Amino acid sequence: MENLAVKFSAVTLVLSMMISVASCGKNPGKNVRKVSEDSPWFDANIIEFETGADKEKSINYGNNSFAGSDEKYYVVSTSGEYENLGEFDYDKQYDNNLYFVSVVDRKTNETVRVIDLKKDFSKFEHFIDTVYYSDEIITARTGMYERNYDPNTGLLLAERKRGEKTNAGNAGDEEPSFSKFYKVGDYNIELISFQMNDNRFYYNIKIKAPDGKVNTVEVKRIDKSINIPAVLAVDDTKALVPVRIKNDTEYYELDLTSGEMILSDSKDYEWMDSSAFFTAVPGPDGMMYYKASHGISRLNAKTKAIEEVFKYSWCDLNEGLISNFELIECSEDRILLCGLYDSSSTYEGQKIDKGHLIEFTRAEKNPNAGKIILELYTPRGINEITGEAISIFNENNAQCFIEISSRYDRSDYYDSYAYDDKNYDVEELARIRGSAGLSNRLAIDIMNGEGPDILMDVSSYGQLNNQNCLVDLSPYLKDLKSDKYFTNIIEGSKTEGKLYQLPVSFYIEGIMTKTKNVGSSGKGFTFDEYTKFIYDTGNGKDPIYFGQSVYFAMLFNYMKDEFIANGKVYLSNEKFAQIADFVRDNVREEGGSSNEQDPNSIPQAVYKDYCGGIGGYFAEGMSVASWGLGVTIAGLPSFDGRGPRFIPTCSVAVSAQASDIKACAEFVNVLLSDEIQTKIAMNDSFVTSREAFKKAGESAIQYYSNGGNLTNGGNGYSSSGFGREFTSEDVAFVEKIILSCSQIKTEDSDISIILIEEMPAYFLGQKDLDAVIKIAQNRIQKVLDERG
Numbered sequence: 001m002e003n004l005a006v007k008f009s010a011v012t013l014v015l016s017m018m019i020s021v022a023s024c025g026k027n028p029g030k031n032v033r034k035v036s037e038d039s040p041w042f043d044a045n046i047i048e049f050e051t052g053a054d055k056e057k058s059i060n061y062g063n064n065s066f067a068g069s070d071e072k073y074y075v076v077s078t079s080g081e082y083e084n085l086g087e088f089d090y091d092k093q094y095d096n097n098l099y100f101v102s103v104v105d106r107k108t109n110e111t112v113r114v115i116d117l118k119k120d121f122s123k124f125e126h127f128i129d130t131v132y133y134s135d136e137i138i139t140a141r142t143g144m145y146e147r148n149y150d151p152n153t154g155l156l157l158a159e160r161k162r163g164e165k166t167n168a169g170n171a172g173d174e175e176p177s178f179s180k181f182y183k184v185g186d187y188n189i190e191l192i193s194f195q196m197n198d199n200r201f202y203y204n205i206k207i208k209a210p211d212g213k214v215n216t217v218e219v220k221r222i223d224k225s226i227n228i229p230a231v232l233a234v235d236d237t238k239a240l241v242p243v244r245i246k247n248d249t250e251y252y253e254l255d256l257t258s259g260e261m262i263l264s265d266s267k268d269y270e271w272m273d274s275s276a277f278f279t280a281v282p283g284p285d286g287m288m289y290y291k292a293s294h295g296i297s298r299l300n301a302k303t304k305a306i307e308e309v310f311k312y313s314w315c316d317l318n319e320g321l322i323s324n325f326e327l328i329e330c331s332e333d334r335i336l337l338c339g340l341y342d343s344s345s346t347y348e349g350q351k352i353d354k355g356h357l358i359e360f361t362r363a364e365k366n367p368n369a370g371k372i373i374l375e376l377y378t379p380r381g382i383n384e385i386t387g388e389a390i391s392i393f394n395e396n397n398a399q400c401f402i403e404i405s406s407r408y409d410r411s412d413y414y415d416s417y418a419y420d421d422k423n424y425d426v427e428e429l430a431r432i433r434g435s436a437g438l439s440n441r442l443a444i445d446i447m448n449g450e451g452p453d454i455l456m457d458v459s460s461y462g463q464l465n466n467q468n469c470l471v472d473l474s475p476y477l478k479d480l481k482s483d484k485y486f487t488n489i490i491e492g493s494k495t496e497g498k499l500y501q502l503p504v505s506f507y508i509e510g511i512m513t514k515t516k517n518v519g520s521s522g523k524g525f526t527f528d529e530y531t532k533f534i535y536d537t538g539n540g541k542d543p544i545y546f547g548q549s550v551y552f553a554m555l556f557n558y559m560k561d562e563f564i565a566n567g568k569v570y571l572s573n574e575k576f577a578q579i580a581d582f583v584r585d586n587v588r589e590e591g592g593s594s595n596e597q598d599p600n601s602i603p604q605a606v607y608k609d610y611c612g613g614i615g616g617y618f619a620e621g622m623s624v625a626s627w628g629l630g631v632t633i634a635g636l637p638s639f640d641g642r643g644p645r646f647i648p649t650c651s652v653a654v655s656a657q658a659s660d661i662k663a664c665a666e667f668v669n670v671l672l673s674d675e676i677q678t679k680i681a682m683n684d685s686f687v688t689s690r691e692a693f694k695k696a697g698e699s700a701i702q703y704y705s706n707g708g709n710l711t712n713g714g715n716g717y718s719s720s721g722f723g724r725e726f727t728s729e730d731v732a733f734v735e736k737i738i739l740s741c742s743q744i745k746t747e748d749s750d751i752s753i754i755l756i757e758e759m760p761a762y763f764l765g766q767k768d769l770d771a772v773i774k775i776a777q778n779r780i781q782k783v784l785d786e787r788g
Contacts, residue, residue, distance in 0.1 A: 031449065032659045033373040035401055041366035042315045046341060047357040051078040052100030052114040058083045058349030059098075060709055064356075066328040066338045067101065068133030068181060073112075073151055074104040074328075075133035076338055077140075080352050083709050094126040101131060101138055102355060103151045109357075115154045120147055130178040134190070141176075177201070182282055185236030186210040187256045191228060200225035205241070207256055215259040219243060219252075229277035233286045234301045240269075242277055249274060271304045273297070281327055289330035293381075294323075294406045296330060310335055312382075313403045315360060316395065318343070320387025322358060335360040343384050345682035346615075347699035347708070368394070371401040372659050374667075377452035379410050379438070385679050386456065386650060389670045400663040405452050413437040425547045425591030429756070432553070436749035439463045443787075446470075446655050453658040454667060459493070459501040459651035462557075462748040468788065470500040471654040476665035477502075477672070486690050489646060492743040496565060501744070503648040504671045505685045507612040508737065509745055510633040510644030511543060512624055513605050517634075523643035523740040524635025527582040531637075533605070534586065543607040544636070547591035548763045549756040552583045556755055557747040558636050558645065564751075567784050571777045577769060578639050584763045608633060612649060613684030614700045614734050615708070633737055643740035649685065686738060693738070697731035754779045 051064070062080030069075060082096040103113040117128060117140050129141045137157070138149040148158040162175045174194040182189040190206040202220035205228075209215070219228060224245055232240040234253065241252045241261065251269045252261040276290035276299055283289050288299045295311035309332060312319040318341075325339035341356040382390070382404060390402050414434030420426040439461035445451035446469045455464070464470055477499075480490060489503055511525070517537050519529035534542050546554060556563070562575050604624055611620050611633060621628025635643045652671055654664040670676060677689035681696035700708075704726035758776040761767040 033375075035366060035368045035371045035373060037366070037369045039366045039369065040310075040314050041363040041368070042310065042335070042360040043363050044315050044317050045359045045361070046317075047104070047109045047359065049076065049102050049104045049109075049355050049357065050111040050114055051076075051102055051353055051355045052116055053078060053080070053098055053351070053353045054082070055351060055353035057351075059352050060084075060096075062098075062340070062350070062352035064326075064339055065131070066326050067131045067138065069106070069328070070133075070136065072106060073133070074106060074338075074357060075138060075151060076102045076104065076355055076357075077128070077131035078102065078352060078355060079128060083349070084707070097126060098352075099128045099140075101140070101149070103138075103154075104357065113151060113154045115149055117147075120156055120159070132179050132181065134179075134181055139179075141178075176204075180230070182231045182233075182239075184231070184233040184239050184256060184282065184286070187237070189231050189239065189256075191231055193228075202226060203228045205231065205254065207259060209256070217254065217259045217261060219261070221245070230280045230288070232277075232280060232288045232299065232301065233282050235286065240264075240301065242269075242274075268304075271306070272299060273306055276306075279327055281330055283331050285331065289327065291323075291327050294319075294404050296327060296335060298330075310360065311404075316391065317341075317358070318384060318387040318391050319404065320382045320384035323382065323387075325356075325358065328357075333362040343388065343679070345679065346684045347682045347696060347703045349703075368401045371397075372399060372663070374400050374402045374453040374659060374664060375405045376402050376454040376456060377405040377408060377442075378456040378458075379408070380457045383650075385676060385683075386671075388679070389667070389676050392676075393667045393670050397663060397666065400660055402454065402667065407452075408438065408441065410434075410438065413441070422593050423547070423591045424545050424593060425550045428546065428550050428591070432550075432747075432749050432752050432756070435461060435747070436463075436753060439749060443469055446657055449657045451655050451657060453655050453660075454664050455653045455655065457648070457651055458653060459503065459648040459744060460746050462495075462746040463750060463787075464653070465495040465498075465500040465746070466787070467498070467656060469656055471656055471658070471661055471664075472498040472500065473502050473654065473665065473668060474499045476662075476668065478669075482690070484691050485688055486693070486738055486741075488739055488741060489688050489744075492646065492741060501648070501651050501653045501746070502668060502672075503646065503688055503744065504650040504652060504677075505612075505680045505687045506646040506648045507610045508617075508633050508644050508686065508741060509609045509611070509647050510607075510635050511605060512608045512611065512620060512631060512633050513537065514625060514630050515632045516630075517604060518632060519634070519641045521641030521643075524641040524742075525637050526641045527578055527637050527639060529637075529641065531582070531586055538602045538605045541602045542587065543602050543605040545592040545607065546587075548583050548587045548589055549760050550591060551587045552579060552759050552763075553747070553752040553755045555579050555583070555636060555638070557745075557752065558743075559638055559642075560747075561743075564780075564784075569777055569780045569784060571773045571780075572770070575639050576773070580759065580762060580769055582637060583759075589763070610647065612686050614697060614731060615684045615704060617734055617737075618730070635740075635742060643742040644737075645743055645745040646686075646738075646741045647745045650680070690735075693735065694731070697728070697735075700731065701726050701728060750783050751780050754783070 060081045060083055065077045067075040067077050078100045080098050082098060084096055099117040101115040101117060102111055105112050122144065125142045125144050127142060129143060131140045136151065138151055140147050144162055146160045146162060147156060150157055174196055177193040177195050180191040188208040192204040192206060194202050205217040205219065207215045227244040228241060234240050237256050239254045239256060241254050243250045243252060251264045251266055253264055254261050279291040280288040289296055289309060296309045298307050298309050300307055312323055321341050322337060325337035328338050329336040337358045339356060341358065344350045394401050415430045418426050418430030442451060443463055458464060480487060493499060493501055493503055517533060519525040525533060534540065544551065556579060563570055606623055608620060611617055618628035621631035624631045633644050652668050654661060658664045674692065677687045677692035678695055681687045681692045682699060687693055754776055758772055762769050762772045
């Protein structure tokens with residue numbers, strides 16, 4: 001505790017000094033950047049091909065995967081599962097699986113052949129393990145058979161039962177799991193993975209020389225499983241082979257002429273991005289190209305440097321869609337991706353009858369040259385609907401251009417390894433500390449005029465919610481009437497009357513239980529009501545699985561408007577004492593596991609921190625009552641029985657130092673437009689627009705009444721529909737729950753850390769409450785004062 005406190009004080013001291021500098025040298029004009037004349041730009045050509053899937057059927061899930069190419073064809077495999085709109089039949093559970101291979105002509109971009117792989121399945125085959133194309137042969141492997149197909153005719157050429165002799169060169173009887181193909185200079189390389197009986201993996205590297213001779217190199221550890229994600233070109237006759245063993249990586253140089261592998265010093269490759277190995281493809285220049293966070297980069301082994309090749313914002317397509325595509329060919333001036341460029345919604349029925357190849361070629365000039373760059377930051381990445389909103393803005397705004405920021409690496413602040421399956425507090429504390437670090441960094445940069453212009457998905461960073469960091473969006477929003485929008489969501493997002501963070505879509509957090517169990521307010525619990533609820537309904541178990549200090553910080557943030565206002569903190573009051581006494585008397589010292597929420601041990605009570613969408617809501621409710629009937633989400637325990645909180649799944653804010661605040665506000669309004677709000681809602685998500693919610697609700701009635709899959713939307717668990725007619729009353733019931741939401745879930749992580757450090761002294765009887773309050777209040781007030 002003492003070390004953390006010292007570290008915290010040092011951080012706040014540095015922060016306060018930087019804030020003072022920022023406030024004295026504030027530059028409303030900011031350092032405005034513009035798209036230069038020589039900024040890269042790529043033209044895009046979308047090649048649509050037939051996948052073979054039934055265009056009349058919707059899918060539960062689907063995927064395109066690149067199988068290989070040569071000078072004549074691109075070959076792509078398509079897999080997925082059609083929706084089951086009838087009663088579940090165990091004997092026919094695999095009938096809806098789909099497996100096709102498409103052969104696309106490189107010159108004409110036409111689909112010349114589609115092969116239905118299922119037609120050759122035996123009675124006991126249900127899944128495809130891998131599909132690849134090499135030496136003018138398409139190979140498809142299941143768990144039982146390996147089959148070869150002619151790409152020109154689609155005819156089955158050969159069939160081999162797995163376990164029979166292969167030409168993969170393995171020393172034992174193991175079957176190859178998958179193959180990857182590379183070209184280094186004039187050498188063709190096949191990387192073949194094998195899984196042994198004890199589930200350990202080893203690899204063969206099959207090298208085909210220019211003269212046709214084949215040499216096979218086995219890479220195997222006697223007692224350890226290994227993973228070789230890729231083979232990387234060093235020069236025309238030498239390749240780099242990274243061998244991963246658990247969390248460590250060894251690097252070997254492979255001489256392609258002799259097959260000799262020599263262990264290299266791993267320090268020579270510390271410059272590499274290890275994530276590159278999993279998506280790397282060789283370029284014509286011998287370098288390896290790979291998908292980075294916001295585009296494509298390459299590994300230059302000669303200069304030992306990572307070089308940016310392409311950013312998704314260097315084209316006019318939807319970043320949220322193309323970022324999910326597979327990289328299949330790449331050079332400095334040409335890029336080819338494979339995937340599904342489709343944004344059909346859950347309620348409409350998602351289809352997979354069309355697949356897409358996208359060819360990017362470098363343009364002579366950038367059509368956006370001269371526009372002001374608006375930097376947009378999000379810690380979550382860009383999804384397809386946000387990507388569409390960005391595309392709409394960039395296409396229609398003549399003065400500004402939104403560019404995605406990659407300056408802030410979330411892993412620099414969050415400990416992704418902090419986990420204890422028996423104590424959820426460990427993960428939650430890591431999240432709080434990570435939020436404190438990143439929000440401090442953003443606050444400093446913003447107030448120094450160096451931060452992003454637009455910030456998305458940072459609504460949980462309560463420290464930013466002030467006029468020094470963010471713009472009050474209220475004056476820029478029009479027609480926010482209660483018949484068109486959920487105004488309680490907008491009002492519940494305000495800080496001291498200012499709308500710094502606007503929810504675009506959201507989850508609901510609270511206690512999922514039967515309506516009859518909720519307190520007298522009808523939407524939440526007082527502390528006394530919740531104590532009774534724990535013992536009467538929960539069999540003495542609280543469905544909230546946090547320990548005392550984290551639980552207390554959560555409740556404090558739930559009611560923080562009672563304790564912090566106008567830059568002042570007030571803890572010496574009865575309400576603060578109510579929270580402290582409730583936690584001391586009813587909450588365990590350390591957290592438990594979220595897996596403890598077994599309906600059999602805590603009947604009719606589940607804590608839900610992420611419940612979203614109409615279908616998702618009812619699917620979640622099935623853990624409490626049949627088909628989720630009569631189930632609601634109530635607020636956390638409080639002194640006034642207030643309603644549940646909402647957690648933005650997408651939010652937007654504008655920097656107080658933005659280059660063009662008005663233009664940023666125009667983007668905010670794009671996110672609130674009927675078009676974008678409806679598209680989000682149609683994917684079984686809660687949105688700020690009440691009209692979009694109702695419109696999507698009408699589609700949800702049709703979708704679920706006809707057997708729509710609950711797994712597709714929200715975060716539900718059912719693999720089929722409701723099992724009953726879904727009606728407008730169901731939609732109205734969910735709408736009522738949304739209207740009961742009281743406020744946004746946000747926190748000032750620095751303040752949460754102080755409370756988590758100081759309150760245990762009271763819970764454990766080491767200090768009385770007044771003594772703890774005095775210390776905590778002084779520390780919190782100091783933080784608030786230093787921020788100004």
